[in-house]
Amino acid sequence: MLVPELILKKRNGASLSEKEISFLVEGYTSGIIPDYQVSALLMAIYFKGLDTQETAFLTKSMMESGSVLDLSFLGQRCIDKHSTGGVGDKVSLALAPLVASEGVVVPMICGRGLGHTGGTLDKIESVPGFNTRLQPDEFLRLLKNNGLAIGGQTGELAPADRKLYALRDVTGTVDSIPLIAASIMSKKFAEGAHGFVFDVKVGAGAFMKDKARAMTLAETLVSIAKEAGRDAVAVLTDMNQPLGFAVGNALEVSETIDLLKGGGPADYREVLFVLASHMFVLGGRVSSTQEGRALSEQVLNSGQALEKFRQMIESQGGDGRVVDDDSILSPSPYSTMIQSDKDGFITSIDAYETGMVSILLGAGRQKSEEEVDPGAGIVFKKKAGDAVSKGEAVAVIYSRNKDVLTVAAERLLNACVVKNRKVFPEPLVLDVIKG
Numbered sequence: 336m337l338v339p340e341l342i343l344k345k346r347n348g349a350s351l352s353e354k355e356i357s358f359l360v361e362g363y364t365s366g367i368i369p370d371y372q373v374s375a376l377l378m379a380i381y382f383k384g385l386d387t388q389e390t391a392f393l394t395k396s397m398m399e400s401g402s403v404l405d406l407s408f409l410g411q412r413c414i415d416k417h418s419t420g421g422v423g424d425k426v427s428l429a430l431a432p433l434v435a436s437e438g439v440v441v442p443m444i445c446g447r448g449l450g451h452t453g454g455t456l457d458k459i460e461s462v463p464g465f466n467t468r469l470q471p472d473e474f475l476r477l478l479k480n481n482g483l484a485i486g487g488q489t490g491e492l493a494p495a496d497r498k499l500y501a502l503r504d505v506t507g508t509v510d511s512i513p514l515i516a517a518s519i520m521s522k523k524f525a526e527g528a529h530g531f532v533f534d535v536k537v538g539a540g541a542f543m544k545d546k547a548r549a550m551t552l553a554e555t556l557v558s559i560a561k562e563a564g565r566d567a568v569a570v571l572t573d574m575n576q577p578l579g580f581a582v583g584n585a586l587e588v589s590e591t592i593d594l595l596k597g598g599g600p601a602d603y604r605e606v607l608f609v610l611a612s613h614m615f616v617l618g619g620r621v622s623s624t625q626e627g628r629a630l631s632e633q634v635l636n637s638g639q640a641l642e643k644f645r646q647m648i649e650s651q652g653g654d655g656r657v658v659d660d661d662s663i664l665s666p667s668p669y670s671t672m673i674q675s676d677k678d679g680f681i682t683s684i685d686a687y688e689t690g691m692v693s694i695l696l697g698a699g700r701q702k703s704e705e706e707v708d709p710g711a712g713i714v715f716k717k718k719a720g721d722a723v724s725k726g727e728a729v730a731v732i733y734s735r736n737k738d739v740l741t742v743a744a745e746r747l748l749n750a751c752v753v754k755n756r757k758v759f760p761e762p763l764v765l766d767v768i769k770g
């Protein structure tokens with residue numbers, strides 16, 4: 336098979352066969368097919384799409400690019416959650432320990448920042464020492480001992496997704512429904528969970544800007560899971576403004592610790608409880624989402640989720656003292672306060688622009704090989720709907736690069752729209768799709 340021919344075939348809108356797709360995935364994963372050819376192929380897929388069969392073939396070859404875990408030896412329901420990507424979306428950090436602390440096993444293989452969105456791996460790695468490069472035997476040992484593991488795609492688990500994900504991030508090919516679906520499902524199948532809760536983000540800061548596209552993605556994810564005999568629920572949640580107040584890796588971990596101690600922003604708590612209640616149902620722990628909600632609130636309030644979070648950090652080599660002293664997660668050294676230039680109400684905070692500003696500050700990557708600055712990012716002081724006075728702080732930005740602060744501050748101020756009329760933000764949960 337010739338790679339240029341396959342690129343042309345997709346560029347001209349034809350369907351690729353199972354053999355052709357696995358040839359491309361295997362060739363790219365092993366390094367035989369170079370980035371520039373796969374970049375062209377991804378762009379062709381971006382514009383011409385993949386049909387249901389091609390998406391299933393792509394998911395399968397990406398899953399088979401590495402080991403596929405068998406969790407049956409645990410004898411328990413294993414349920415994972417995955418977000419399609421948002422800004423300030425740190426929910427996995429609290430959700431995994433909360434659910435695991437009640438006996439539902441959570442095998443979580445997650446990703447790094449992608450495009451303007453953050454990634455759970457980058458966030459949790461801001462805890463000094465935390466190791467996400469888990470080999471399969473280590474991943475399984477953690478699941479057996481703690482009921483919980485958070486890892487990335489190592490050379491062993493869905494390595495094709497690790498390479499493709501990084502390439503999509505820098506080639507403008509992220510927001511394609513089949514590419515997102517195959518990326519997510521290949522990781523999810525490789526980790527061996529029995530059921531999944533998908534948080535499909537909708538709005539300015541999501542890859543799916545409108546509800547119709549988000550529904551299509553949600554239905555695609557749920558149907559791929561169902562075809563493979565797994566349970567799945569997709570919850571559509573609003574991503575027009577960033578979730579919570581913190582955007583940036585260590586800043587989001589601090590906000591999570593605050594939440595696990597009983598504080599934290601209301602929107603973060605709400606999305607956490609909704610997703611946890613579905614995970615409890617899929618995990619067989621409760622029989623309705625109402626019961627799941629009550630259990631989630633009880634587990635959070637009792638401090639049980641916080642203790643599980645500490646155990647998760649320590650058992651993956653991280654410094655568990657962050658739980659008691661989050662100054663270990665100190666923000667980057669240079670900061671600027673952004674003040675409102677008028678009186679009124681915040682009508683919107685553009686989550687996409689916020690994500691781009693966080694990249695500029697160093698919290699995300701501009702090139703695939705870049706390291707993120709763990710302490711960089713934004714802490715908002717306001718949410719959409721809040722009143723604000725001229726001169727009052729709207730946000731504080733942090734970076735280790737002094738030179739970017741002025742431009743970042745200007746862009747962020749423009750992203751926070753102030754008008755003289757109060758608005759009520761979108762509902763947080765827009766829909767639920769069950770398998």
Ligand code: URA
Nearest residue numbers: 419420446515518519
């Ligand atoms: N999350 C993933 O794991 N992959 C994507 O492509 C988008 C969000």
